[in-house]
Amino acid sequence: MCLRPVKVVEMSTQLKIFVAGDVEGNFDQLFSRIKNIQKKSGNFDLLLCVGDFFGTNFMAWESYVKGEKKVPIATLILGPNKFEHTDYYKDNKDGGDLCDNVTYLGKKGTYNGSSGLTIAYLSGTESSEGKSGEINFSQQDVTSLLLPVATDTKFQGVDILITSQWPKGVDRYGIPVGELDTKNVGSSLVSQLAINLRPRYHFCGMENVFYERQPYRNHKVLAEKERHVTRFIGLAKLSNTQKKKYLYAFSITPLSSIDQSELTKQTPDVTECPFNMEESKPRQEKESDAQFFYDMTPREEKGKKRQRDKDGGPDRKQIKHKEPTGPCWFCLGSPEVEKHLVVSVGIHTYLALAKGGLVDDHILILPIGHHQSTTSAPSEVIDEINRYKTALKKFFKQIGKSVVFFERNYKTQHLQIQ
Structure with missing residues (x-):
């Protein structure tokens, strides 16, 4: 995966992290909320932002660039999803600090914190033409991000994956999203990324929906060694008027520091992986x-x-x-x-x-x-x-025998074909 130097934040082993949905230029609202939470609950280590970070009001951002207003927490953001937002990134197209305490991660790659925390990221939305661009990603982008994983025999997964776009079909085997038809929303390339990177947490924005899926497995039961589960969270926009959740707070111990038995513990509500494992392999690696x-x-x-x-x-x-x-x-x-x-x-x-x-x-x-x-x-x-x-x-x-199949017609919680 791509490694790019970013501003390193000193963190303890147990990390407290915020994740925000589409900010859309509502910086004062977001940072005021975070300040109030930190006054009550103590300082957090990091803020991650998914979806559209910028809006149309350039002056709202300019006051932070000039230092007239301060960002209260180390903040990592994704790249643009709309052409009208590309100007905000024009001086840092490959990633870098946009102002004090706000870092653009880049198009794709992995951020490694000093604590051992690993955050994989992919900016933009899937290209309908299969070509990578300022606001789009392609199969080539995803494949280049996954190639190091394919050759790393010790790879377990990443702590966090952030993408603006949802993975396609994420609610399969889980509680339906309800507000979205997930068969027609999201990206199959993001699904491919999720199943191969095996994040412990995956956050997305853009759909103005809060959806916290039941955890899903990252292994085939009995056929593969037991692995950690993935928790998917879709976040709403800050500007939503229905009081949908746009800010998520959680604590995490990095993969590199957590006990293996604790890491692979399966929750009672864990489901199968919602993504097709074979179709989600990088194309040149399919078996x-x-x-x-x-x-x-x-x-x-x-x-x-x-x-x-x-x-x-x-x-x-x-x-x-x-x-x-x-x-x-x-x-x-x-x-x-x-x-x-x-x-x-x-x-x-x-x-x-x-x-x-x-x-x-x-x-x-x-x-x-x-x-x-x-x-x-x-x-x-x-x-x-x-x-x-x-x-x-x-x-x-x-061996000269015939088979009779039957399913008993009685109430059970687990079907059996005999």
Whole structure:
């Protein structure tokens, strides 16, 4: 990743950080609010700003540039999303101090604090023409940011990722945003960045919505080593009149300083990763489709799957899933699961032997996430269940057996195909 010298702020191991949504030139409002909070709660270490930092009133900014007004906290901002804001950056196009205590990070890269805190950033919005520009980023920008990650065998992730644009489909498997159609909002390149950088926190702006998603996993359960979760937060604009949250405060211990067992602790409400892992790999690094017993993805189905992912997710209406009411034997992340019975783990589903089966070959196909029945499960879960069925039919046909599949019609918190 790009490393660029910026003003280093001395920080303690436990960091207190603000993140603000689109400021849009309302500097006095923002900094006054921060001053008041710091009077009550003590000083914070850093302010991060996503979305449009500048507005149309140049004089409001000029008073800070001239030193007539002071910025009360070390502040890191992203680049412009609109052409009318590019003049504010004209003397620091590659990043640098715009005034005392306000630093423009640059187009893309990683900020490394003296405490070990790592902040990855990507400025602008995805180019509709695939070309990088003053206010746009392209696949090439994202790939260059990810290349060092691909060669670093010790890479765990970053502490924070800030982008102005949302990742596409971020609420898949989570609570729906409601105010936004996330299939048609956001950037698939930002999704690609998020899944490969594995941030502990990901902040975005621009959509004038406050949305705090349930944490999502950065690993395949049982198939990969357990990793930390990611928390996604979308922030509203300062100017919103509906009292939507535009300022987020939190504490964080950097990856480099935190105990591994504490870092990888999974929360009870953790979900699957909302982004498609295969489609989100940098294009030159994509591998062939996952194998179970056979190649389980027919050629025509691969095309359909790619189209669904391109369109932003499942064809079915997104459903808000109920959280389990108690311990679930079928959750791969649950301490109750009997892992010695697991045969194969896919992206959305897994195969396991039945405990006390009706016959010797009694097998279960189960979703990794909580879905109560096939009628409520998203299409990618159903597709993978069907691929498991196809593979099992082929396997048992070779040994002279036939397969009967059934789903019991009774209320359960975790569906099972037997």
